[in-house]
Amino acid sequence: MKQHPIFRYLYIFYSFVFVIHIVNVFIESDNLNYILGILALIMLAVSFAGASRLFKILGSAFILIGSVVFAASGQSIETIPALLTSNMSLLTLLAMLPWMNSVVRSGRFDQSLNNLLKVNVSDLGKLYPRSSITTLTLASFLNLSAATISQDVLKENLRPLDKKLRDSFIATATLRGYSLALLWSPLEILLAVSIFTTGVDYVSLLPWLLMIAAITFILDSIWGRFHYKKYAYENTNKQSINMKEMIKKIVHLLVALVLFLSLVISLGNLFNLDFIFTVTILIFPFAFIWSLIMKRRRSFWTIGWNTWKAKTNTMQNFIVLFISLAFFANSIDGTPFLDFIQQPILAFSDYPIVIFVMIQLIFIFMSMFGIHPIATIGILSGGIATLLEFMNPVSIAIVLVTSSIATLTVGTYGLVVQLTAVNTGQNPYRITINNLLYSLFFGGIGTVVAYFLL
Structure with missing residues (x-):
């Protein structure tokens, strides 16, 4: 059914629903x-056939548990559509992200920054922080594409090295920077x-997240510098680059990012819009105006339109997950089932550090079995609601963000780990093992910061 021609035009139906939501x-x-809820139900039915097996299982589990709790609550079946729309903002945001990706590609920032990886250095220890910061900079706009772009360049440059060493270097430097x-x-x-x-403000969260990212990057770069410095490296593909032009490109990207963040914060405060919605409606006009300033309008439209159609047509996994998750979360709200979830958390209410560590370990454990961190947040949502009643919401948000993001480097069945495994030809479990201590350390820094903010 996935191959049926109609699946090429799902972007029209999905976009129609997202416009209604906006x-x-x-x-x-x-x-x-x-009406949006009825359309969400149709989206769920249409998308289920095209979703992967894992997301079908997760969606079915959320729907089954939600249905049992809903039936026990005695609510009318007519109220179901209204329970399905609470995550529509997240789906709309996902649909808009390809446009920002496209404007960066049209400006050829990805090609320029990856030239940094082609400059010769004397050992891998010096190449490690450069690889990490290049992937980090690209990922700020390109997300998943940044990791694969950096990996392709490194794979070519490190070809003369032992495969095990090459794979280890690529899996650590790129995934951690990402x-x-x-x-x-x-x-x-x-x-x-x-x-x-x-429900926290992005503004109140941003300084702490930047601090955690800076601390983690510095410490990981020091580790990489000493861990890999014993391996000599001579790039056979070395080339000269115009550092002045390179600095201009990096400054250009940083200015664009700061401007985008400023607009998100300003418009959100001015019109009293939430963070997710503000980012969603700002992405396209910002990207389009940026392409005009760079005089890349034609390439922006060509890359953007094709990328957006392809990405929107393949949103089935997230549509199944988010809509089923909305039904699950709204069904258990205010029911005895929610009390059952809350009990273990309340038992440790006097020991918040224990709760934070438990949350971090749950994320890592679930990710190793293919459970997407968004689904893990959904599973924990009932307990999180309880924590918000007696803990600083900023602390909870920091733990959730750091714990979920940390799993991206160790999620054996996660998309970025699987892509890295395919790109390098190594076992995904080996990638998990190589990054496990980093993931624990990364999440641990977030836990410590969150604890001191209580």
């Missing part, structure tokens, strides 16, 4: 929200979900 954010109509960018990037869905779940 309109309803402004007019706040209960009737339109109900994770540190997503920790604070306004375009990262895990950050958006954590903010959505806890």
Whole structure:
């Protein structure tokens, strides 16, 4: 069924639903929200056939548990559509992200920054922080594409080295740099979900996330410098680069990022819009105006349109997950089932550090079995609601963000680890083992910061 021609045009139906959602954010109509719920139900049914096996299992589990609790609550079946729309903002954000990716590609920032990896250095220890910071910078805009772009360049440059050493270097430098960018990037869905779940302001969270990212990057770079410095390296593909031009490109990207963040914060405060929605409606006009300034309008449209259609047509996994998760979360709200989830958390209410560590370990454990961190947040959502009643929401948000992002480097069945395994031809479990201590350390820094903010 996935191969049926109709699946090439799902982007039209999905976009129609997302536009209705955006309109309803402004007019706040209960009737339109109900229609949106019916459309969400259709989206769920249509997308289920195209979802992967893992997401079908997760979605089915959320729907089954939610249905049992819903039936026990005695609510009318007519109320179901209204329970399905609470995560529509996250899906709309996901649909808009490819446009920011496209404007960076049209400006050829990805090619320019990766030239940094082709400059010769004397050993791998010096190449490690450079590889990490390049991936980090690209990932701020390109997300998953940044990791694969950096890996392709490194794989070519490190070809003369022993395969085991080459694979280890690529899996640590690129995945860790990738994770540190997503920790604070306004375009990262895990950050958006954590903010959505806890209700904190992005502005109050950003300084702490930047601090955690800086500390982790510095310490990991020191580790990489000493761990790999014993391996000599001579790049056979070395080339000269114009450092002045390179610095201009990096400054250009940083200015664009700061401007985008400033606009998100300013417009959100001015019109009293939440963070996720502000980012969603700002992405396209910002990217388009940026392409005009760079005089890359034609390439932006060509890359953007094709990328957006392809990405929107393949949103089935997230549609199944988010809509089923909305039904699950809204069904258990205020029921005895929620009390059952809350009991273990309340038992450790006097020991918040224990709760934080438990949350971190749950994320890592679940990720090793293919459970997406967004689904883990959904599973923990009932307990998180309880924590927010007696703990600083910023602390909870920090733990959620750092714990979920840290899993990206160790999630054996996660997309970025699987892509890295394919790119390098190594076992994904080997990637998990290589990054496990880093993941624990990364999440641990977040836990410590969160604890001191209580």
